Amino acid sequence: MRSRGTRPRWRAGAGRTPTRSRRCSRRWRRAAAAAAPPPAAVHAHAVKLGLGGGAHVGSALVAAYASGGDGAAAARALRAAPTPVAWNALVSGHTRAGRHGEARRAFAAMVRAGAAPTRVTFVAVLAACGKARDARLGAQVHARVVGSGAVLLLPPPGAAKVENALLEMYAECGDMGSAWRLFDGMRVRGVVAWTSMVSGLARAGRAGEARGLFDRMPERDTVSWTAMIDGYVRAARFREALEVFREMQYSGARADEFTMVSVITACAQLGALEMGEWARVYMSRQGIGMDVVVGNALIDMYSKCGSIERALAVFKDMHRRDKFTWTNVILGLAVNGYGEEAIDMFHRMIRVSEAPDEVTFVGVLTACTHAGLVDKGREFFLSMTDTYKIAPNVVHYGCIVDLLGRAGRIAEALETIDQMPMGPNATILGTLLAACRLHGNAEIGESVAERLLQMDPGNSVAYILLSNMYAKSNKWEDVRRLRQAIMEKGIKKEPGCSLIEMNGVIYEFVAGDRSHPMSKEIYSKLEEIITGLKNTGYVPDITEVFVEVAEEEKQKVIYCHSEKLAIAFALLSPESNSVIRIVKNLRMCLDCHNAIKLITRVSVPSALNDQLLMVDGQQYSIEIILAVTLDIGLSLVVWSKAIFYGTAAFG
DNA sequence: ATAGGGTTAG
Numbered sequence: 001m002r003s004r005g006t007r008p009r010w011r012a013g014a015g016r017t018p019t020r021s022r023r024c025s026r027r028w029r030r031a032a033a034a035a036a037p038p039p040a041a042v043h044a045h046a047v048k049l050g051l052g053g054g055a056h057v058g059s060a061l062v063a064a065y066a067s068g069g070d071g072a073a074a075a076r077a078l079r080a081a082p083t084p085v086a087w088n089a090l091v092s093g094h095t096r097a098g099r100h101g102e103a104r105r106a107f108a109a110m111v112r113a114g115a116a117p118t119r120v121t122f123v124a125v126l127a128a129c130g131k132a133r134d135a136r137l138g139a140q141v142h143a144r145v146v147g148s149g150a151v152l153l154l155p156p157p158g159a160a161k162v163e164n165a166l167l168e169m170y171a172e173c174g175d176m177g178s179a180w181r182l183f184d185g186m187r188v189r190g191v192v193a194w195t196s197m198v199s200g201l202a203r204a205g206r207a208g209e210a211r212g213l214f215d216r217m218p219e220r221d222t223v224s225w226t227a228m229i230d231g232y233v234r235a236a237r238f239r240e241a242l243e244v245f246r247e248m249q250y251s252g253a254r255a256d257e258f259t260m261v262s263v264i265t266a267c268a269q270l271g272a273l274e275m276g277e278w279a280r281v282y283m284s285r286q287g288i289g290m291d292v293v294v295g296n297a298l299i300d301m302y303s304k305c306g307s308i309e310r311a312l313a314v315f316k317d318m319h320r321r322d323k324f325t326w327t328n329v330i331l332g333l334a335v336n337g338y339g340e341e342a343i344d345m346f347h348r349m350i351r352v353s354e355a356p357d358e359v360t361f362v363g364v365l366t367a368c369t370h371a372g373l374v375d376k377g378r379e380f381f382l383s384m385t386d387t388y389k390i391a392p393n394v395v396h397y398g399c400i401v402d403l404l405g406r407a408g409r410i411a412e413a414l415e416t417i418d419q420m421p422m423g424p425n426a427t428i429l430g431t432l433l434a435a436c437r438l439h440g441n442a443e444i445g446e447s448v449a450e451r452l453l454q455m456d457p458g459n460s461v462a463y464i465l466l467s468n469m470y471a472k473s474n475k476w477e478d479v480r481r482l483r484q485a486i487m488e489k490g491i492k493k494e495p496g497c498s499l500i501e502m503n504g505v506i507y508e509f510v511a512g513d514r515s516h517p518m519s520k521e522i523y524s525k526l527e528e529i530i531t532g533l534k535n536t537g538y539v540p541d542i543t544e545v546f547v548e549v550a551e552e553e554k555q556k557v558i559y560c561h562s563e564k565l566a567i568a569f570a571l572l573s574p575e576s577n578s579v580i581r582i583v584k585n586l587r588m589c590l591d592c593h594n595a596i597k598l599i600t601r602v603s604v605p606s607a608l609n610d611q612l613l614m615v616d617g618q619q620y621s622i623e624i625i626l627a628v629t630l631d632i633g634l635s636l637v638v639w640s641k642a643i644f645y646g647t648a649a650f651g
Numbered sequence: 652a653t654a655g656g657g658t659t660a661g
Contacts, residue, residue, distance in 0.1 A: 063652065088652055123653050164654035171655095195655040226656040233657095261657040296658045327659050362660045395661055427661065 059086040066093025071102050087115045092124035095131075103128035104137055119150045119162045126165040130172030138169045164192045171200025191217070195224040202231025225253050230262040238266040239506055242275065256288055261297045268301035271583030272501045276301045296324040303332025305581065326354050330363035339371025358390050365399035369406060377403045394420075398428045405435025410444050426456045433462060437469040445469050460493035471543040498562035499583045500570060509565040512557075518572070523560075526568040530559060533598050541591040558591045567596065 058081025065074035066089065074093060078086050087110045094103035107125040110117060117125075122145050129138035145151060145166065151159045163186055170179040179200055186193060194217045201210035214220070214228045225248040232241035245263050248255065255263075260283055267276035280298065283290065295318045302311035311332045318325060326349040333342035346364050349356060356364075361384055368377030381400055384390045397420045404413035413432050417424045429452040436445030445466065452462040463486050470478040496511045507516070516522060530538075542554040549557065566582045588596075 059652080085652070092652055118652095120652050127654080158653095161654045166654095168654065190654090192655045197655095199656065221655095223656045228656090230656060256656090258657045265658070291657095293658050298658095300659065322658090324658050331659065357659090359659050366660090393661095398661075425661090 057081075059083060059089045062086045063089035063093045066090050066102075066106075067096040069097045069099065071099070082113070082115070084115055084118060087113075088118060088120045088124065091121050091128075095124045095128045098131075100128040100132035100134075104132065104134060107137075107141070117144065117148070119158065122148075122150060122162050123165040126162075126169040130169040133173050135170075135173040135175055138173060141169075142166055160188055160190060160192075164190070164196065167193055168196045168200075171196050171203070174200075174204055176200055176204050176206070191219050191221055191224060194218075195227050198224060199227040199231060202227070202234055205235065207231050207235035207237060220251065220253065222253055222256055222259065225251070226256075226259040226262060229259060229266070233262050233266050233269075236269070238269045239508075241266040242270075242272075242506075255282075255286065257291050257294050260288060261293050264294070264297040264301050268297070268304045270499055270501070270506055271305050271581055272499075272506055273302075273305035273307060273581055274501050274504055275506070276305065278504065292318065292320050292322050292325065296322070296328050299325065299328040299332060303328065303336060306336060308332055308336040308338065321352075321354070323354055323357060323360070327357070327360045327363055330360060330367065334363050334367035334370055337370055339367040339369070339373065342367035343371070343373075343376070356388060356390075358393060358396070361388075361390065361392075362395055362399060365396060365403065369399065369403045372407060374403055374407045374409065394422055394425055394428065397422075397424075398431055401428055402431050402435070405432055406438065408435075408439045410435060410439060410441045414444060414448075424451075426452060426459060429455065430459075430461050430465070433465045437465045437472070440469070440472060442469055442473060442475075458489070458491055460491050463491060464493060468544055494586065496562045497585045498566040500566040501581065502570065502573060507566070507569065509562040509569070511562050512560045513562065513565055516569070518569070521572055522565055522568050525572045526559060526564060529568060529571070529599065530595075533595060536598065538595065538598050541594060544589045544591065558589070561589060561592050563588060563592050564595065567599065 058077060061077040062074050062081075065071075065077055071094070074090055078090050087106075090106045091103050091110065094100070094106055103125060107117070107121065107128075110121065122141060125141055126138060129135070129141060145162060150162050163182065167179055167182045167186075170176070170182065179197060183189065183193060183197055194213065198210045198214045198217075201207070201213065210228065210231045214224070214231075217224060225244070229241045229244050229248070232238070232244060241262065245255070245259070245266075248259070260279060263279050264276055267273070267279060276298075282288075283294075295314055298314045299311045302308070302314065311329065315321075315325065315329045326345065330342045330345050330349070333339075333345060342363060346356070346360070346367075349360070361380065364380050365377055368374070368380060377400065381392060381396065384392055384396065397416065400416050401413045404410075404416065410432070413435060417428060417432060420428075429448055433445060433448045433452060436442070436448060449462045449466045452459055456462075463482060467479055467482045467486075470476075470482065498509050500507050500509070509516070513519070514523075540555050540558055542551070542558060545554040545557050563582055563584055570582075
């Protein structure tokens with residue numbers, strides 16, 4: 001028998017599963033609702049035909065008004081024909097419109113009016129409780145369900161929906177204990193219930209247990225596979241998410257838009273551009289459509305992979321755009337160093353009347369930071385409350401502190417921190433400390449570090465930045481004192497870790513890593529590179545070494561930083577990609593920055609190098625195009641996520 | 652009129 005993984009492509013679309021067709025019908029209904037004439041017109045027409053008072057028309061109108069978001073009209077239509085079906089239509093219509101508060105109030109009103117809820121009502125109100133995280137009402141509804149016998153008296157197929165809705169409600173509210181009890185007691189445990197448990201566990205931060213349950217599922221469909229993939233994405237276990245996607249393909253289950261959004265999100269977080277591109281090709285081959293959410297995820301993926309051109313190409317191709325589309329493209333431009341363009345994009349967003357939200361403003365403020373537009377940033381910050389009625393949160397204050405701090409306006413940044421209504425958190429103090437280090441302001445730096453350590457005594461970032469600051473101003477006595485304290489308190493810094501994708505495989509290197517099977521070759525390649533650099537005048541910069549070791553040891557520490565290992569690994573491979581892209585968890589250290597710059601100088605004809613070398617105004621953000629030989633254009637993009645936020649430590 | 656999975660910051 002031919003294995004499923006190698007079945008011919010032309011069969012890939014054959015044999016629709018029931019799930020697939022159910023989804024299609026759901027989508028069709030959604031599309032039909034969008035294309036339908038406004039409920040008011042239908043209503044008028046029905047009255048003209050003398051059908052205005054009929055119970056069927058009445059409940060259909062309630063449903064149409066409520067799911068269209070017109071609660072007042074829905075309530076009027078209900079008063080005209082207050083049948084049980086119309087009440088159900090009101091509750092479920094509100095739920096469908098995403099107005100969970102309205103749905104819960106409608107349920108309460110229904111009970112007060114003395115109308116008996118049916119299982120349709122229960123299903124709708126439970127969904128609303130789950131989405132709104134309203135466990136209290138959820139439990140009350142549960143009691144009513146039990147009292148009404150909706151579960152026990154009904155034959156299993158009808159009861160299953162109510163039971164599943166209850167289970168899902170508890171899972172969404174994070175009450176996995178109640179969810180488990182229901183799950184264990186179910187007479188019929190279908191794929192829906194299993195899937196609710198899997199995603200509930202994953203949402204509760206229990207991805208391992210979710211996987212255990214997933215592996216025990218008697219049957220898996222598109223939705224369950226997607227739930228598991230997304231579960232790993234939520235747990236920040238992106239490589240495992242992609243691994244499950246691979247297993248899904250072998251299993252013969254079909255992926256859809258939902259699956260691909262989770263896959264693309266995983267690629268985005270890994271900086272796995274190759275894999276992300278492949279996902280897109282896979283979609284078109286499999287006939288999976290591109291909806292807004294997929295487009296939004298693609299924009300984010302390309303931006304995080306440093307390919308703003310491709311992000312913009314997706315943006316241009318999208319015929320429907322929403323708040324996420326605009327926000328993602330603004331963030332992408334800002335983070336890739338196109339501050340002015342990001343601000344232009346924001347103005348375009350306002351022009352098409354898409355309402356910005358708090359995340360949009362994070363993008364706008366980041367853009368101002370990158371473009372060095374301090375006053376404009378402040379204006380935008382003020383406009384949040386004045387014009388857009390959005391209360392700034394800690395993150396926005398963090399942006400302002402970063403904006404002022406990077407511009408060297410340390411005193412104003414400090415003032416901002418002291419005026420924050422919610423008070424600073426450790427992240428913001430770290431941002432200010434980084435600014436102090438950047439501008440060599442030791443006085444404020446010291447007091448900020450003190451505050452930061454008071455708030456979070458084990459904060460390694462504070463020690464590292466402070467130590468870097470002392471080293472920069474040659475205060476070696478202070479550096480030594482600090483390192484002593486670090487040793488005594490046993491403070492450990494987060495290990496530096498770099499990811500690199502080679503031919504569709506994602507490799508991870510931590511500092512000093514020797515776990516790669518080709519470790520020996522990697523280190524000797526690295527040595528070869530370093531020797532080459534030294535011949536052209538490279539001097540290792542050990543001022544940022546955090547650990548207390550002898551001078552010669554410090555060089556060794558620096559040589560095995562994770563990004564250097566990743567670069568050596570990439571240059572080692574004869575089948576090396578034309579683009580080498582490294583994603584790192586921490587900011588690059590000064591030595592890696594210098595070394596990488598030199599690697600390109602050594603290997604690149606200088607004219608080409610000068611033309612293409614781009615530093616985005618900050619000394620740590622690099623995009624270098626590297627040609628190893630005259631005839632092979634090899635581009636090396638070293639991009640650290642941490643570059644763009646002023647708080648990360650070095651390593 | 653009816654149950655499960657998707658996107659942005661820190």
